[in-house]
Amino acid sequence: MITAQMFDAPRLVTQQPLMELSGVSKRYGSVEALRDVSARVYPGEVLGIVGESGSGKSTLLRMMNLEETPDIGDCSLNLPETKGNLFALSRYAARMLRAKKIGIVYQNPHLGLLMHNSSSGNVAERLLIAGERRFYVLREKARDALNASEFPLSRMDAPPIELSGGMQQRVQIAKAIALEPAVLLLDEPTTGLDVSVQALVLDTLKRLQRDRGITMVIVSHDLGVIRTMADRVMVMRRGKVVEEGLVDQVFQDPQHAYTQQLVHAKL
Numbered sequence: 128m129i130t131a132q133m134f135d136a137p138r139l140v141t142q143q144p145l146m147e148l149s150g151v152s153k154r155y156g157s158v159e160a161l162r163d164v165s166a167r168v169y170p171g172e173v174l175g176i177v178g179e180s181g182s183g184k185s186t187l188l189r190m191m192n193l194e195e196t197p198d199i200g201d202c203s204l205n206l207p208e209t210k211g212n213l214f215a216l217s218r219y220a221a222r223m224l225r226a227k228k229i230g231i232v233y234q235n236p237h238l239g240l241l242m243h244n245s246s247s248g249n250v251a252e253r254l255l256i257a258g259e260r261r262f263y264v265l266r267e268k269a270r271d272a273l274n275a276s277e278f279p280l281s282r283m284d285a286p287p288i289e290l291s292g293g294m295q296q297r298v299q300i301a302k303a304i305a306l307e308p309a310v311l312l313l314d315e316p317t318t319g320l321d322v323s324v325q326a327l328v329l330d331t332l333k334r335l336q337r338d339r340g341i342t343m344v345i346v347s348h349d350l351g352v353i354r355t356m357a358d359r360v361m362v363m364r365r366g367k368v369v370e371e372g373l374v375d376q377v378f379q380d381p382q383h384a385y386t387q388q389l390v391h392a393k394l
């Protein structure tokens with residue numbers, strides 16, 4: 128029998144992982160932020176990471192962004208130009224790889240943007256780091272990325288400090304996708320926005336994912352956001368992954384007591 132669900136089936140996960148973290152642990156003093164966490168991100172999928180505050184979601188995303196190194200553990204990206212454990216890269220090499228292959232959108236736009244520079248300049252900065260120097264190319268590519276992020280081009284010379292929260296997130300998205308990254312990391316990208324603005328920004332992200340097939344990892348404490356965006360989900364608690372699987376499966380039939388608690392709290 129054909130059901131509506133069949134037409135909305137999650138993208139199939141058949142390939143080799145694009146990004147793989149294995150056995151990652153990280154301590155901050157007495158706090159164990161991550162304990163033996165492994166994660167695989169497959170090409171073209173959206174992986175959601177959910178869990179309560181302090182469960183280690185953002186720390187894991189920072190590891191994926193090669194911003195931080197773990198006490199122990201490996202990270203690999205299945206791209207022609209990368210090999211071996213990426214946590215062993217020098218700071219410079221990690222920065223270049225990040226600039227060219229990984230995009231990130233933070234909850235707090237101050238972390239991702241220069242708030243007093245123009246919005247187009249913020250996007251162009253990313254292209255500059257990757258080596259582009261021609262002014263007309265920088266301007267054109269910045270405009271394209273802002274347009275794809277559904278940012279109003281009439282405001283492209285305005286600095287983010289003068290923009291609404293939703294528009295600031297669109298500038299971050301434009302900056303993150305300007306170089307067509309292999310993976311786009313989203314750390315609570317709509318938390319703190321009005322519900323209606325949140326829905327519009329999520330729509331833009333979904334459209335980008337659909338049209339460009341961008342591989343995404345989205346962190347949220349909000350099950351609704353994960354349900355809307357993700358194909359697969361990892362549930363974290365106290366620095367550990369307690370459950371993972373296809374979103375529909377995990378949310379409809381949670382196996383771990385903590386996931387059951389999360390799902391029932393939401394209902």
Ligand SMILES: Nc1ncnc2c1ncn2[C@@H]1O[C@H](COP(=O)(O)OP(=O)(O)OP(=O)(O)O)[C@@H](O)[C@H]1O
Pocket residue numbers: 155158159160178179180181182183184185186187348
């Ligand atoms: N740079 C740091 N220095 C000290 N402790 C840290 C640091 N970064 C994270 N932690 C601690 O590690 C734990 C995991 O933090 P993390 O921010 O990854 O959790 P989270 O699930 O993203 O939480 P939230 O949703 O509140 O952002 C927390 O106890 C946090 O206080």
